[in-house]
Amino acid sequence: MSDNPQVDRAHKTTSTAMILTLGLVTALSGFLVVFVYQATKPVIAENKRLAIEQAVLQVIPGAESFTPMLLTEDALVPVAPGIEGTRVYAGYDGENSFIGLAAEGAAQGYADIIQLIYGYKPACECVTGIKVIKLAETPGLGDKIITDKNFVANFDALDVRLNSDATALANAVVLVKKGSKTNPWEVDAITGATISSNAVAKAINASAQQLLPQIQPYLEELEGAQP
Amino acid sequence: MSLLKQDDRITAETFLEGIWRDNPVFVMLLGMCPVLAVTNSAVNALAMGVATTFVLLASSVLVSLFRKLIPKEVRIATYIVIIATFVTIVDYVIQAISLDLYNALGAFIQLIVANCMILGRAESFASRNTPMKSVVNGLGMGLGFTLALLCLGVVREILGNGSLFGLPLFGDGFQPWIVMVLPPGGFIVLGGWLLFFEWLKVRKQELSGDEEAVHGS
Amino acid sequence: MEVNSISFIFFNAFLANNFVLALFLGLCPFLGVSGKLETAVPMGLATTFVMLVSSVCAYAINQVLVTFDIEYLRLISYIAVIASAVQLVEMAMKKLSPALFRALGIFLPLITTNCAILGLALFQTFKEYNFIQSVVYALGAGAGFILAIVLMAGLRERLELAKLPSVTQGAALSLILGGVLSLAFMGFAGLGA
16 A cells, blocks of 8 residues: 555546545555454343343342333334334243333433333332332432432332322322332432432333323233243 | 654643543643533442443554544545444444443433534644553543543542442431532532642642742751 | 423424533534634524534435435544535525625635534434424524623623633633533523423
């Protein structure tokens, strides 16, 4: 590439030389990018899968395996290309019997949108745990929603019972001032991180209000099915 | 050594100028947006510094290798394409190494492209010097940039979170100075560092001035 | 407020996540051109204009990239498109309105290296905004940039008459001022949450 004729041509800077240089550079960069993309793609996909797997197994206590499912307008089906719906994860214990669900929720936090996964057990009609998967909150402040033990304990058994005609939650998940939680559907806020705490409560509430009534008819089906 | 050759010589200065005399952050005020945005913890600061240094080095080598081939008229476009390529590579590599780190740095990895320090180095140094010399200089600049990021990250994490590289430094009684990890803290800590360096400079000048005045006391 | 409603997007980019004071994008012009109000205002307007143009371009490019499944070329194509968009805007302005071109002349090339522009393009892609949302986001970000740079210029004009210790002159003072402004803008954080 560094032989003399080409150097001379470049010095005259004809438009051919310009196009040639740009073409060469873009070809080289395209090659490099595609190479790295191909090399890292499986690792990245694996990382993402692991992150989800870890989160799902954590929020459904006792779960040892899970299947990603899609809840569409009129069915609950395993994930397949071309089908659109709400993504839920059905969790199974060591004996392969269905014990709970995990679903995704999101709400605007202090700096950006907070995305989380929460677990739901039909047996107690309660939320069994949360795991924040995407967080751009301030370190030391908003990230307390992950690290603050008292706050996380809110979601060990958060009541999300449905109302009598199963169209919505009997009691909306609400945020209350720290230390004033009296009902099982209330969430104790973190002092100094009210906005982030509220976002978590809102994310769960919004998702549960919509998802739980819709998914009720399929729960029995899941209990019979094997992963 | 002939005079002509002198230009290609690599001296300690080639390496050191980026760390102290022409520090990209504290002296030249370049690439400010990552400096302030991702330095709320020491780990983020270090990762950003290393990523930027890699892009700087790789693009310096390439620009310097092709410096005689690239026509003047399209040089900026060429440099930008080269830089963007390496940034894309870094972006995927970080995703492969750690998703947590990737989420913490967010779009700021891709914004390395718009870091004027890198384009500035390509234009003013790599396009005029041998690859070897560009690498040495780029390494110095990258190290200077990383050190500056660490200066900010360490101060902000200690004050704002009471920890260093994620390890708590103080007992439970420590009340963190939260504003330091928030955006205003970035501005104020960098302002503080600049004040400190300015004060050092003024003091040095005063000292040397005094020495001259009283004949070296 | 709905997270993706038009008004939320606008005020989020304008105040709560102000590009300059909360996300630290576009600091070079913020520190460099904020000495005087008369230069700060045209700079802000020019940036907003380029933001709009590149937001639209970035949206179109991303559609193409997604269709062909080649998102890994996103960064390279964005930066190339923004650089050419600035050039085009410059040429068009020179032809259509020489007066405006003269007023903005020196600022236009500076805008290419403004990371706020690329940041805007990237953020709107990550947030998966549709066309209208992208345009509103660009408008909000531009308005936020103008607000920040004008406030800063006002403060600095006043400070010119103030007596300050010699060490604080220059960038250090601007940064600390920026910190105080940013502190004030933190009051908007969590807006709409």
